[in-house]
Amino acid sequence: MTPRMQLSAITLDCPDPLALAAFYQQATGLELHPESDAVFAALKSGSGLSIGFQRVEEHRAPSWPDPAVPQQLHCCFRVADLDEAEAWLRELGAGRPDPQPNEHRWRVLTDPAGHPFCIVEGLASPE
Template sequence: MPVATLGTVVLDCPDPVALGRFYASVLGGEIEDDGEGWVDLKGAQGGVALSFQGAPGYVPPKWPAPDASQQFHLDLTVEDLDAAEKDVLALGARVLDADDRARSWRVYADPAGHPFCLCAC
């Protein structure tokens, strides 16, 4: 029997509302802002819940950087890599590693600098 269940994955960021809106646009759902630096993404399809926490002095992870941790990343499953790439870039993501177009995944950074991958299903 497990000791606990996973409640949410929390991303530190400089602007929780803005990052919550980015992921709501990518994954669906609605954001709930507690007004005190914490935002939950509610109603997104399947998967683990996401929350966003304001972090004064936030420094985004570096990718790739052998001397610095990326902390973690999200793998987001998509039907069409090219279409999904256009969408996330329009929402404010930036490319970290998408040069190998033959791969089934590409790496991006969200607007706060967290790495995430679009992965073909």
């Protein structure tokens, strides 16, 4: 069967699209789309998949692990070393909520707009 759809983008609601795009740009190395602005910003990968960030007035950050404000969506990223990656991402502005469900296998962090994302060990070390 030929696929009828191909995933092209994942978009996160946030209060400041350019600021959140800058966080993920530093974290992933993806390029900022040249038409990004204060209403919608995007990062493009070489594979054609993009991560979008759209302004939502009165955005309520997820309250993970408290379900009062659901996590809405979360992304997972493979990293070479959990401790190093966590320290670096926290320097960029990521938060570290508690509790951590299995911090020896993965870490749950939050981006500057409060969206949870996971880092999972398993990426080859950079050359």
